[in-house]
Amino acid sequence: MSLIMLGSFFILMFSGMPLYLSLVTTALTGIIALGDWSLIRVLAQQFYGGMDSFALMAIPFFVLTGILMNKSGLTDRLLEFSRLLVGSVRGGLGYVNVVAGIVLAGVNGSAAADASALGTLLIPAMVKDGFSPPYAAGLTAGSSLIGPIIPPSVFMIIYASMTNTSIGGLFAAGVLPGLLLGGAFMVMNYFYSRKNNMPILDSKAIRAEAGKTLKRSFSAILAPVIIIGGIVTGIVTPTESGALAVAYCLIVGVFLTRGLTLKGIWESLYETARLTSSIFLIMGAATIIGWLLKWDQVPQRFAMFLTQSGLVQSPFLLMIVFSAIIFPIGMFMEEVSTLSLLTPIFAPLAIKAGIDPLHFGVVMTLNVTIALITPPMGACNYIVAAIGRVKLSDVFIHIWPFIGVSMLVLLIIIAFPPITTFIPRLLGL
Known part of the structure; x- marks a missing residue:
């Protein structure tokens, strides 16, 4: 039954059918293969149950x-702040790209949103400064991966809602891995800038504007502080933190920057509804698939195979195997679907093997996130190619070093669990 469902899903997905319909149709195919028509009555209940989670209410607020x-x-003000921090060294705009990715990661938790924001402002500027277009696009796509790792994170919220893991603890666990990923991309930019003799920006001009830049960017920096600080300290729930951040952005956007109009607010609400509804539909449909796989005892058979092979006794090897499974699946499947389908199967086995739930949650999230820049389905590649007016084939060719560095960071995180557990333990989460 599982093989029939897998074949059906890929045929439907590559035929161009919307992803959630592909998942629902695959579920129907599985029921037909089982021959138990009474299961059809449970489909609607499972579909709704996949979306009926209080933790998921935070997603629309972070997206908005x-x-x-x-x-x-x-x-724009956050980018100005990033330029002030790291813009006056050789290849400065490359470092600005990464630092801006880290700062923006504390706002919306979406790699696609970060890729869009960073690409619009920085790819043309980097190309003008002498960076090759494929490298500028690749670095922007890589920087956007930091978004789902440093809190808040849409992927972490989905994972936490499916495993009853503390969202605050998971958010805290993602801070050091996100900074490690950003540091790795900075090292890449250092060697690229040295090799290609990139220009050094005018540090005097940047410092001369320091006071003005800090004053302008202060209101923007407060947004991630509200989100992360409120959640990690336990003052507010993730949903309440997202709502406060929305209210703050509305007030600042209308009365301080005056960049928000009624039309802009309406467009923002519409875009939020469009993006989050697609996430919720995919989660509901993926829940049906996960339920059918449990009905067919696929997780149990997989667990038995891993137990007999001895991998459950080695947490390191077990997570390497999981990563080796997630990576190729993520190359062809949408990330929310990958996370929704594999988490119920992998998470119980990881906990059984003695892996810290927060550690495994970050590893799972990073695995799925790397798929966002992995051809052929990597959504961020399409975004930076379109925004930066770079050939998609060039992005696909030049993105692999960034994928390699991301996989190296993943391996380091797997090998050294304290990278993820230090801050949550320090905060008592």
Whole structure:
């Protein structure tokens, strides 16, 4: 039955059918293969149950916050702040790209949103500064991966809602891995800039504007502080934190930057509804598939195979195997679907093997996130190619070093669990 469902899904997906319909149709195919028509009555209940989670309410707020930041001009101010920090060294705009990715990661938790914001402003500027277009696009796509790792994170919220893991703890666990990923991309930019003798920006001009830049960017920096600080300290829930961030962006965008109009607010609400409804539909449909796989005892058979092979006794090897499974699947499947389908199968086995739930949650999230820049389905590649007016084939060719560096960071995180567990333990989460 499982093989029939897998074949059906890929045929439907590559035929161009919307992803959630492909998943629902695959579920119907599985029921037909089982021959138990009574299961059809449970489909609607499972579909709704996949979306009926309090934790998931935070997603629309974080998405809306990111959109409002872009429309209100707050994102531009964050980029100015990033330029002030690292813009006056050789290849400075490359470092600005990465630092801006880290700062924006604390706002919306979406790699696609970060790729769009960073690409619009930085790819043309980097090309003008002498960077090759494929490298500028690749670095922007790589920087956008930091978004789902550093809190808040849409992927982490989905994972936490499916495993009853603390969202605050998971968010805290993602801070050091996100900074490690950003540091790795900075090292890449260092060697690229040295090799290609990239120009050094005028540090005097940047420092001369330091006071003005800090004053302008202060209001923008407060947004991630509200989101991350409120959640990690336990003052507010993730949903409440997202709502506060939305309210803050509305007030600042209307009265301070004056970049938000009624039309802009309406467009932001529409875009948020469009993006989040697609996420919720995919989650509901993926829940049906996961339920059918459990009905057919696929997780149990997979667990038995891993137990007999001895991999469950080695947490390191087990996570390497999981990563080896997730990576190729993520190359062809949408990320929310990958996370929704594989988490119920992998997470119980990881916990059984003695892996910390927060550690495994970050590893799972990073695995799925890397798929966002992995051809042929990597959504961020399409975004930066379109925005930067770079040939998609060039992006696909030049993205592999960034994928390799991301996989190296993933391996380091797997090998050294304290990278993920240190901050949550320090905060008592």
